[in-house]
Amino acid sequence: MDSNSQHSTLSKTLAKIVVAGRDSQHPFSKILLGLVLIVVISFMFPHGEDREISYATGTVWVDKDLIAPFSFPLLRDQRDYEAEKSVAVQSVYPVFERAPKVQLAVQESLRGAFKAISVASAARARMLTTESREDSLAFAVLRNATPVNFTDAQWDAVARWAGPRKGGNSLASTESFLGVCLTDVLRKGILDREATRLPRRTIAIRKGTMEELISVNAVSDMVGAFSDIETRLFASFGDRDEHAAAFAVARAVLQPNLVFNQLETLRLAQAAEENVPRTTGFVQENERIVSKHDRITDEIKLKLDSYQRAKADREVGANEWKHWIGIILHVGLIVSLFAVYLFLFRKRIIRDNSKLALIALILLMETYFTALSLWVDVSQPIQYLIFVPAASMLLAIIFDSRVAFYGTVTIAFLIAGIRGNDYTIALTSLVAGTFGAYTVRDISNRTQIFRSLIFIFIGYAVSIFALSFEQFDSVSMVVTQLLFALVNAVVSPVLTYALLFFFERAFKVTTDLTFVELSDFNTPLLRELSEKAPGTFHHSMLLGSLAEAAAEATGANPILARVGAYYHDIGKMEKPEYFVENQIGTHSKHTRLRPRMSALIIASHVKEGMEMARSRGLPERVVEFIPEHHGTTRIAFFYDKAVRQAERKGTGETIQEEDFQYPGPKPRTKETGIVMLADSVEASTRALGELTPQELEDAIERMIKQRFLEGQLDDCDLTLKDLTRIKEAFLKILVGTHHQRIAYPMVPPDAVEAQEDAVAAPAVGPVPPDPAQGATSAEGQA
Numbered sequence: 001m002d003s004n005s006q007h008s009t010l011s012k013t014l015a016k017i018v019v020a021g022r023d024s025q026h027p028f029s030k031i032l033l034g035l036v037l038i039v040v041i042s043f044m045f046p047h048g049e050d051r052e053i054s055y056a057t058g059t060v061w062v063d064k065d066l067i068a069p070f071s072f073p074l075l076r077d078q079r080d081y082e083a084e085k086s087v088a089v090q091s092v093y094p095v096f097e098r099a100p101k102v103q104l105a106v107q108e109s110l111r112g113a114f115k116a117i118s119v120a121s122a123a124r125a126r127m128l129t130t131e132s133r134e135d136s137l138a139f140a141v142l143r144n145a146t147p148v149n150f151t152d153a154q155w156d157a158v159a160r161w162a163g164p165r166k167g168g169n170s171l172a173s174t175e176s177f178l179g180v181c182l183t184d185v186l187r188k189g190i191l192d193r194e195a196t197r198l199p200r201r202t203i204a205i206r207k208g209t210m211e212e213l214i215s216v217n218a219v220s221d222m223v224g225a226f227s228d229i230e231t232r233l234f235a236s237f238g239d240r241d242e243h244a245a246a247f248a249v250a251r252a253v254l255q256p257n258l259v260f261n262q263l264e265t266l267r268l269a270q271a272a273e274e275n276v277p278r279t280t281g282f283v284q285e286n287e288r289i290v291s292k293h294d295r296i297t298d299e300i301k302l303k304l305d306s307y308q309r310a311k312a313d314r315e316v317g318a319n320e321w322k323h324w325i326g327i328i329l330h331v332g333l334i335v336s337l338f339a340v341y342l343f344l345f346r347k348r349i350i351r352d353n354s355k356l357a358l359i360a361l362i363l364l365m366e367t368y369f370t371a372l373s374l375w376v377d378v379s380q381p382i383q384y385l386i387f388v389p390a391a392s393m394l395l396a397i398i399f400d401s402r403v404a405f406y407g408t409v410t411i412a413f414l415i416a417g418i419r420g421n422d423y424t425i426a427l428t429s430l431v432a433g434t435f436g437a438y439t440v441r442d443i444s445n446r447t448q449i450f451r452s453l454i455f456i457f458i459g460y461a462v463s464i465f466a467l468s469f470e471q472f473d474s475v476s477m478v479v480t481q482l483l484f485a486l487v488n489a490v491v492s493p494v495l496t497y498a499l500l501f502f503f504e505r506a507f508k509v510t511t512d513l514t515f516v517e518l519s520d521f522n523t524p525l526l527r528e529l530s531e532k533a534p535g536t537f538h539h540s541m542l543l544g545s546l547a548e549a550a551a552e553a554t555g556a557n558p559i560l561a562r563v564g565a566y567y568h569d570i571g572k573m574e575k576p577e578y579f580v581e582n583q584i585g586t587h588s589k590h591t592r593l594r595p596r597m598s599a600l601i602i603a604s605h606v607k608e609g610m611e612m613a614r615s616r617g618l619p620e621r622v623v624e625f626i627p628e629h630h631g632t633t634r635i636a637f638f639y640d641k642a643v644r645q646a647e648r649k650g651t652g653e654t655i656q657e658e659d660f661q662y663p664g665p666k667p668r669t670k671e672t673g674i675v676m677l678a679d680s681v682e683a684s685t686r687a688l689g690e691l692t693p694q695e696l697e698d699a700i701e702r703m704i705k706q707r708f709l710e711g712q713l714d715d716c717d718l719t720l721k722d723l724t725r726i727k728e729a730f731l732k733i734l735v736g737t738h739h740q741r742i743a744y745p746m747v748p749p750d751a752v753e754a755q756e757d758a759v760a761a762p763a764v765g766p767v768p769p770d771p772a773q774g775a776t777s778a779e780g781q782a
Contacts, residue, residue, distance in 0.1 A: 060293060431459040554726060
């Protein structure tokens, strides 16, 4: 195979991988997501330090005697070591170097400044005398060349220095006086940074090879130097403008002559750190580190920490790849168990990459919290601030309680592994997380999330008490752990509440909370349905009761089935008068229409309903009910009417059955299948009028059998046992709706209503709102 063909083959292979990654149904994308999750979590595990042994000061060593397999240095406590290093660094004196050339430069700048001031002052005098434009321009040029920005009043003071005057100060005397002031402050020493910001009140001043330690108070910074000069100027210049002009010259020319040597200071600080001893002793080979049932003291913990560090250092290098492989396999085993459960029992989640990504994000969030508890070096039990209950509640609300439980077990194993196989935090997190998940499994509103606070804290408290009593923990330790657990119990519901909004929008997931909110009759869409198509509204309400009961009987989602039934016919709002349940009287809009046109109008409510649902922001899981509750069934009434008309005309016209079929698809979930059966059963039994319970049961069974034989239920997970349970659930409700009525004599209406209510009282099952005109067998299939 030549290079071109090899390159072509490689390109095609890479293209297939890219396409597979984009395809949400391709196994490659799911495997890639799982591998990325495992690798990222693996990086959360501690490296370079073996954490196989879990111990804490005050606990009891329950394993066998630990004997040192090799000699190792006894490392000091890390906090004490860091604290002493900090003290050593702070003991280093800041190093400054005296710059001898600065004084000469300042004096030279002073002479140059006064020379420029003298020339500019003379030009200003000529300008004021002649008031010519040329003299004004000349003064402007010379003023800009002066290193001092004088105000007009200060230029007047300079003019007084330059002019003939008896007594007072002249340019020469002012220059001489400023030269003395600047020399004095430079001889004292001026720091190139603020003295108040120095870490120590003593500094080291170097000049060549000589170093002198002096107090910061013996030198000045620029602020102090200017203050000294200003004080002396006040005493020598009575005129305020002359004083201001002289001070402006001093500010323009003065420079610091004590320069901070940062490199040398850092070198000395580093040397001071290195001089702090890291070890306090030595543990010999075969020396006992800790005995079984010994209480772990600070000294023993120091030995255990040193042993762990020494063991990790010995294994770094040639065996590091084994360490990485072990971590990846460790994480892979835990995550794969959860993945297998989802694959076997939650295929809907496995098929949806966005849901898998959401679960992965929740796992990463918890492992990050765990890693953070290791990175933050404090002596408090911050492991109880790993918000596992928040993850458990999110999984329960977004998916279900079983996914939440298995997810909580997975998270508990992962955080235990990251924290060095810490059984204590694994158990407490598992119990508290499970409590939190079960408190929200039947959640009906978002504020119910906050009720889980009490149960989460109970879960933590019981676990902490159990393990603390077993390990003889002190009362203060137990109280501290309970306080941190209480913080977790308070924060977890808040975190859940906030993240739920984010996940619903970012991942476009629909929770039972959303369905509960959509089931409110005051939602705009249901209110509009009740106003524009009241018959359809009442029909949908009855279907909601049927679907909810059947879903509970078959293990489907009752709230989803009910909400899907509420919105399954919203497309009828576009042309409500063409559907029999909304017609008033016996006149039908279809009387003057051809059967094919009537069928098109009836079928159009599916497309119009889907467009309306999406424009109103209904979740896709609810939109699915609109086309799937009809599947690919035939609009039988108008099909039969078309066939009869063709036979009467005798033209031999062939009626295409597909012209009278709904576009589908067939129901693909238990819930949409249940709503299809409920819609068919409700329409057919309504058209039959008064029925005995046995007749009603036979009618329900015939309709369910018909849909089954038509193959409409082939794509959903309903079993034959489920169909039997659905029939029984429908019967309980429809018996109450179709109870027989007594034929009353001609009596006042109020007497009839009273007697009918008395007879209807013992009816079996809930009686939903009477859908008025109901649905005929023709429109029922529509």
